[in-house]
Amino acid sequence: MEAPAQFASLASGLAWVLRLALLLQVCGAAVKYLFTQYEVETPLFGLLAFEWLWPEQRVQRIDDAAVWLNLACGVAVVVLALAAVAWSGATGRASFVQRWTFVWQAPLLLAPLLFELALATASTIRLENFQPPRYISAGTMFESIEAWLMTDFVSHAGRIALPVALLLLTPLPGRMQITAGAFHAAMWLVRIAAALTFVAHGLKAVYLNFIFVDYILAASQTLLGYDMAQSTAETVLRIIGYVDLLVAILLVAGRFRSVAVYMAAWGLITAASRVVYGGGGQYFEVLIRAANYGLPLVAAIYFFWIHKHVSSFRSNEGENDNVQETDEDPTDKS
């Protein structure tokens, strides 16, 4: 069943936020892996060259091709969508490209999805993920789940989910609106992926991932001119980690606008901490983490929209305007 027309603009707006985040993400990856002074290779390179011992030149071509494809598809998604809107604005009717957005967008979105999955797989196989410095002679179930939660599959859950959420917010071929089911699936995916990203980073913080400690020390020195003791930085980091875990739970548990706004802001701040630490040349680290703040932003917009519309519905019905944040989603009425 299609969502009511009044929700179409919300879905469309959220899709544009996701497209923008995708554009930043693929551009960030391209800069990091192709264009900077310290152009480096993706974890995929390491897997193919060092674990599978493929010839270096071939692996380099595969690695570069993957980054270029990721960039081209991400840019194409935005450019084609912009072109469709421009055509529609000029002619007053939906273009062919607009009506068939799902059809051309789906294969284009497959590239960034597979790119992120490949990188997460490679880094996991190569043990590039942070693991807690705890020494347990026999692995326990808890430890393995915990270790799993700190792989790039979870750390990068936002990046991985981003193209899927965007596709869910795209009307099926021949339709101009998405279904209510697709909309809710997209919103749940956004919330869960953003939450997982915070869970992974929260766990790494609780376990004092050393690079996070260095970020805090550098930020303290650079922004505040204060030489923070490492023990203080570690305490701060643990608190940050627990807060990350808490807000991750809250994002899924309810529609708390303040939580979503906090997560969007914190996602941006932590992405920017890479620049504070490594200098302006590291700007691509902010871009590549667009999903970390983009998905919570989508959730925040969604929560505010619900709040506003529930309030207005109730006002219209003569009910109290003081609506709780976890009130019923009006899109459910569709």
Add this chain to the structure above:
Amino acid sequence: MFKRQTKTPRTNRNAGWSVATLLAAWLAVAFTGNPASAWADAKLEGTNPAQWRLIWKENPAQEATLGWSTKEEGEKHWVTLQQEGHDEVVEIPAARNGRYADRHNEGLSVHYHLARLEDLQPATKYHVQMHSDGESSPKFHFVTAPDEDVPVQLIYGGDSRTDLKMRRVVNERMRRIFEESPHVIAFAHGGDYIVDGYKLSQWLEWMSAHELTTTEAGRLLPILPARGNHDRGEAINQVFDFPDEDRDNWYATDLGPQVRWITLNTETSAGGRQAEFLETELKKARPDYRWLLVQYHRPAWPAVKGPSSALGAWVPLFEQYNVDLVCESDGHVIKRTVPIRNGKVDETGVVYVGEGGLGVPQRSPKSDRWFLRPPGFTSVGHHVQVISFDRDRLRCQTVDVDGKIVDDYAREPR
């Protein structure tokens, strides 16, 4: 004193084994062109001491740790130590015994034993033998670091983690350098010994291969270990006698009264306590030592990857205190940078060498990076750096597995 032995159990010396040993040695020479180490691949069975390594940390003129492995736990583990020219034989019990961590549950049960040798005399030859219950290792010897201003050499290398065959070839090369260069006193490993630091089977392979560095005459090559990004878990602490829960793994070593060698750890916070340690150490050492060097794993000035946290946290200190040479690993290439200060070429700056080639697939260096362009140097191939310290010159020669010098850098004291 030192009899030639290969894989023969030490307790079963008979004529048959001697013939087999000679045959094995002949085969090794015939097919490799180089005699295999007499000491490689000691059997890891029962309480037979195997996988020996002599570890140096802060004060190698007077202290060392001798580590070995046994298959069975055993009850009594000790070292007999005899100073050259003295009759007295001292028994030193292993200070630390335990079972190596087997985080991947590979079903391996192997035990480590670490005997700390203290109150040694500088520049002195000691004969040592490891004992576990009724089994004994062959007799070895080692020489402590000097306390006088004499020429010394150090072998540096990193990244021995993937190619087991090449790891052994490079170890053989190190042994030959050790045998042929009378001033070589130790080997500094820049980290990434194995692929997965949690896998005990890989540590066992590494330790067995390390036996190849022992000279034909039975002289142990002391190791100065650094931690790499693949060396996770506690096994590295058990192999090299770091405290169990240690994540720091940084220390400074006197390689004589004029050479200070600082080992850092890029796998923990580079700022904070470690930067404080480094600054304190450099401040104290710079006025007193002619040569000041640093080693760590992930490079500040990388030949293939992005810079590590060393760039922001340590490089300013290197430049402030005029470190003479910095040894880095991780990139799997050969590199020597131009002298760098304030992010620019500067004749007064700091030179960075290394990038790792002790048995790992080599990559193509990104030679177009400004700090690697001539007179900087890049190349590809398994290698070690042989660093020589004299009164008037520090020389760093990069030697490939064939013994060819592929790069030769020298500098005068600051």
